[in-house]
Amino acid sequence: MKTNTPQAPIRIAIVDDHTMMREGWRLFIENAEDLAFAWMAGDASEAVRKVDEDTPDVLVVDISLPDRSGLELIKDLRLLRPKLPMIAISMHDEKLYAQRALKAGARGYVMKSAPQKVLEQALHRVASGGIAVSEEMSEEILKAFSSGNATESKDSISELSDREFEVFVLIGQGKNTGQIAEALRISTKTVDVHKMNIRAKLGMNETGELAYFAIRWAEGQKTN
Template sequence: MSENLQRVAIVDDHPMLREGFESLIESQPDLTLAWAACDTQTALQKLEVDKPDMIMVDISLPGRNGLELIKDALALHPSLNILVISMHDETFYAQRVLKAGARGYIMKVADRETLLQAIRTVLTGQRYVSPAMSAQIMEAFSGYGSSKAVDGVQRLSDREFEVFQLISEGKSTQQIGDILNISVKTAEVHRAHIREKLNLEDGASVLRFAVRWAESQRLGLSL
């Protein structure tokens, strides 16, 4: 019977949440925990010797983030099913993680049944996002979305996008550095690159644009 169980790995740096996911997986008759990791480096080491049927990845990991883990994991195992779990609003990251190769995105505030639905959907090789986000992604992928905002923001690297999202929340450079576990100098460099790529004059302009962009994404509007 154990041979028929789907093996799920979990990568999350929050012990209580990770243990909660582990308990959820083990409570299901068709699922079992393959292994768990708290960061990208450990996860990749485990992936080299043990490929599960799916990995659940937190987007905000210490050091190299979840987006980088997705790309590296798929380089090792191109057919690997990946479900991203995050505290971040899906409007910020869903499109980006799907383009990176993940098959699904779900927020950690989702209820138990919704999370299990997402897990089982991704295990079949299908994509999973919320119905509202699905419509927004289809619009953006079809080329009918906000061209200025989408084009500008899509030029950002994954790390720059994380910084951009934190700027939209009003976080200072020091706070951004603390959250992402990078130096203030590195955070300032990312902010400068964001300003250049979005063709904005100064930090205040970046903040205004980031706030407007974030709100437009939540409401499904164009800038």
């Protein structure tokens, strides 16, 4: 007579630079029946080291990390561990980052404000080989691919690197150089370099022109 072997819990690792968020994830995972907490990391370099030492079943990566963009980390880990399922998390609306996250190699995108049920469903879906984005975002992605536009389009915004795009989004939110530096845990000099590169890619000469364009772009995203 056959007996059902209990399925091993899904081991989850977290990469987030905010201690409270990491602890919140730990509590959430430890209280879920079929999930198990593997480890946590506060930045990209620590995450790479820990993945090498102990590869989890699913890795949850915050997009905004102090040493480099979470999307860049996802790209690196995709090369190092092609079979490792990853979910990108962020405080930003998924319309801004979901397609970039999937293009980088993530299998899902979840906002930090999502209910625990949505987070749990996303972890299970990604662990079983699926893609975890909202129904609305799924439709947007399908429309993009069916029309041939997808993320391969070469508009000026898509030409920005992941970190440059983060800076651009924050400019669109009306944040100044110091506030952007604080939000991304980088120096004001680094922010200025990113702004210079963004202006070059967008064909702009003046800082004021960039701010105006970024704010108008952000307003357009809200109405789409």
